[in-house]
Amino acid sequence: MVVKEEEMVLVTPGEVLGKATEVKAGKGAYVAKHNGLVYASLTGLLRTLSPPPDSPDQRPTVEVTGHKAHGPVPEPGSVVIARVTKVMTRMASADIMCVGAKSVREKFSGIIRQQDVRATEIDKVDMHLSFRPGDIVRASVLSLGDARAYFLSTAKNDLGVVSAESTAGKLVYCISKYDLNIILFYSFWIFCILQIASNIISFITLFKFS
């Protein structure tokens, strides 16, 4: 699906893109029920995608690729990266920093409840052994949650704590009344702790610019 240069058409919200009987509304477009027209809902480039040859619906899809889409918003099912802020006996709160690979503009609050930490032996999970404030966690969004927070889950092999830092706060961090032996596992700069429900240890990303 390559868009040719001369096909670049800019549209703004509310512009008519076609009839619902002739085209399907893709991203950035919607169908008005009362008159059966397809309108744009974003500003951006109009693209017409031809349907896959084997699909029963042979209408082409029109979509508007936003020149500037709004910041990402967590949705049920999306994988997020969050920083743990507070650990309680039944749940841990975390600030969602990235949705997918994109960083959010302003943080969203999430909570990981005890039953969503791992897939097995869910009643034996000790929240304080699983998370520490400051940990970076990969989690998936279970639901929109309640008025305050999104409900997150780490109960999958590829989810869980990916990184915990012990730079400046190292000393304070290590002397924990729960398990001093954890100190043994601390590397000087990045450590990984407690894998949840699996042995897979993944390390945090760093990037190189340029």
Next chain:
Amino acid sequence: MEFVSPEGLRLDGRRPTEMRQLRAEIGNVAKADGSAVFEMGNTKVIAAVYGPREVQNKSQQMSDQALVRCEYSMANFSTGDRMRKPKGDRRSTEISLVIRQTMEACILTHLMPRSQIDIFVQVLQADGGTRSACINAATLALQDAGIPMRDIVTSCSAGYLNSTPLLDLNYVEDSAGGPDVTVGILPTLDKVTLLQMDAKLPTNTFEDVMQLAIEGCKAVANYIREVRKFLLIAVDIVGLCLVIKFRITFVF
């Protein structure tokens, strides 16, 4: 200023131990669980009770008793001079607290743990004795809502002007600056639950004034009982007729 004429009549023509006309109306606010309008002469208040219901603010929830809340507000037009006061000024906070504590004392809160009862009182006209009128209205509204109570609470005020104890002060008498005793009693148990006085008064005079106020409370209690009695009969009739909404007015 002369508040009691040589003939022994007050400014509004009452005798010193005479009460203003009482009037009550129940079930004014259809959406509330219980509601009542109570009038003492020109003082008119409306009370609405919501609950027992789920506690709105979970942190206030109590596992052994119900949470009782109260808000007192005055309508802009309730006083002679029009005023526009912000909500939650000192006076209304104080009265809210007084009403809440008085009502809490007689509600059997332990029967309704983890729940919340809201009492809202709105003054439509203020002509002295709003505190008492609010408590009386709240009692009626609580009864209307079917909330279990130890006893009803009734309240009345009395003052002391021109060396005469006066029952049920109106606004002019109230603002004369003399002592003003507000009493709230549980009439059947014959116990005083609320007593407020804010002026200097010799002890023996005080006893007279308080006794007068208590007599006033009892009169209010009789009136309220009568309203209720009438209402209970009405409920039976209404039940028979399968009419759901009703309103009943009673003039003392």
Next chain:
Amino acid sequence: MAAKPSTTTTAKATYSPIDPTRKTRPPIFSGSDVDWLRPDSRGFHQCRPAFFRTGAVNSASGSAYAEFGNTKVIVSVFGPRESKKAMMYSNIGRLNCNVSYTTFATPIRGQGSDHKDFSSMLHKALEGAIILETFPKTTVDVFALVLESGGSIRFLVKQVDELDTLWFAVGDLPVVISCASVALADAGIMMYDLVASVSVSCLGKNLLIDPVLEEESYQDGSLMIACMPSRYEVTQLTVTGEWSTPHFNEAMQLCLDASAKLGKIMRSCLKEAASDEQE
């Protein structure tokens, strides 16, 4: 310059019941429909020159600046972001609007306070145009700041008390609404359509489009429409003053036509910004 209404009636010593025969009419239309020149010498059905620019505030998700004659407005859009803690859970997104004035927006130095009335009107004008279902539970904040109000001439208002509540130039509101819809489009918030808003003042038999403060203070009636030009739907409508039905129809049609034109200007501004970004 329009003078203050001259004394057409002798001062009455006492209160008198309404005299239906007496009609106070501003002297500017005392005769027939004289050629009343508008302060900025526009035609009756001519709007002030409108100018829009997106991206006025970098720290916002989207923003726009609008200038209609002397009315200057900046609107920032933030979000979709987390709703305030006190909010209840909601399946659809929330829109939160706020309009405030600078202290120097009005000819007499003001308090620079929030304008609650405009905030709620802005909310009503926009909520029908935003696809709130696309950002459940979160909030989009639309904040507007009126840098300068439309009162072009140093118009002396000596006392502003509790009773003069409606003394702000209502003519600023359409600018705020239109500008906010451009800012929303700039922020990439999904919308059914842009919202273009226009007001008319009725002076005597004449309809004056896009009035300035001075004209508004003499108006017999006003009509403000916010509409979605492409869908041809009205999202907000406020009318004051007395209107017969045909007169109302005429005014509404005038507004709808003008907002269709305004919508074109808004679209071209957005497209320009988008094509700049492409390059």
Next chain:
Amino acid sequence: MVGLSEGEQEFIKGGIAQDLRSDGRKRYTYRPIYVETGVIPQANGSARVRMGSTDVIASVKAELGRPSAMQPDKGKVAIFVDCSPTAEPTFEGRGGEELSAELSSALQHCLLGGKSGAGAGIDLSSLVVVEGKVCWDLYIDGLVISSDGNLLDALGAAIKAALSNTGIPSVHVAAEAASDEQPEVDISDEEFLQFDTSGVPVITTLTKVGKHYIVDATLEEESQMSSAVSISINRQGHICGMIKRGGVGLDPSVILDMISVANFVSRQLMDKLDSEIAAADADEDES
């Protein structure tokens, strides 16, 4: 907030579509209206209006003030509405302020007319005592005691009734004072003058539910609305104010249709209200 199940929602919508609402009314039928006047003795005029379970009080107070510099030949009127928490627990504290502000501003739009005074229910120039110096300030206060939808229409009706009940003391101005001094005035205790309220418009709110619109919606019906338009119309059938209350966009032709419906409904409402007010005034005179 009204918590309704999907079934109940469908029931309400379906009833409206079939012109038989859940309380047996047709789409353009009001609930019975009860008017009581003179309920607040301290005020110059007052009225209480009940429509079903909606219960509101309006009071009018007149105070002497100074006309504004911009309009020296006019008195001033302000409308404020308060929502008592008795009507709805969520109005507690500052919870009712948003609705109060919205209702106040809608009433000002609908009843006070344009800046020059055209279309106003109250002729402001009749409130002037001495031009540029002394005038009556009317403070109109509304209070919502019990709410079951359609507050704006009820408040509008209550204000109309309160105004018809209002007596403004006649004022005698002492000898003409010097040009820049406030003249002395003498307010009469006995002589009162009545307002002519025939010009006060009534407000009709048309609530759009599904494809149809209804008048006098209850709270449950309001929760299902897609949009609502409040139109104030006077005796002559002229529009005196209009405000759309949020919701989705409406086609201009729908709005025009709504106006013609409102025109028809408001005439009935006005007649009903006038007879109720007359009856209430008669009642008050008797007692």
Next chain:
Amino acid sequence: MGLPNASEDLSSEMEVDAFRRLFPLRYFERHLAESIRPDARSLSRARNTTISMGAVASADGSALAKIGSTTMLAAIKMEVMTPSLESPDEGCVSIDFHMPPICSPLVRPGRPAEAAPVVAKQLSDTISSSGMINLKELSLVGGKAAWMVYLDIYCLDADGALFDAALLSAVAAFSNLQIPTVSLDDGKIVMLPEEQKEENSEKEPVNKEKRKLTLGGIPFSLTCILHKNYILADPTSEEESIMETLVTVVLDSSNQLVSLYKPGGAVLAYTSAVQDCIALTRQRVKELHQILEEAISGMEID
């Protein structure tokens, strides 16, 4: 700094700005090690700065100042007042700094920004201590009437170095100020409306000559961040939120030190670091002076 190679595989699925969001300090420190900042500036360079005069028609003097994306709109309104008894021949200047909700995601309506009163106080302190405005010049009739000058600065876009931008806009607004003409009428001061200026002959303006203020030593400022051994001039809001030790130096046009603020912070400033900041400010003052001159002359040509 050794980075585990295991991180490589995750970097593929993370975008740069995600890393920037998760580990801001590390992100910045890696940049600083290369002596460059994320917006491609060198450490000691300030952002692009512009001034436009007379932005607000309804004000007596106004200016819009931009440093990078930080935007400030300053406007002055003059009113006549009776001077106080202590200083009968002096006018008064009132300075207010506003951060409306449009300027930053951190400000919400009804909750004023924390930074606003701090900047307002710094501004009025700086302007009064710099002696830029001679309050005696604001007197109209000794003991009877004087000018009350209201300076309101609105932050339209907050992206760091708020004080620098606010001060610049204030200075520019003062240089743009046109004092309205007033006349004496029976001992009362009357403002002359614009349109009557020429034809009105009976009322002689009292301040015909004094239509402009003479500005004394004009203050200019530069805010720097101290982080470890680095000094970053003119920080953005992101930099301010990550590295917390700020130093603001105010110099007047003749390079006299007017004030110096270092409101706490983790890094202790050594004398040498402060000296470096002052040196940077000196350079910056030259730039700003030139920008201001250009803006003023640009106005005059128009």
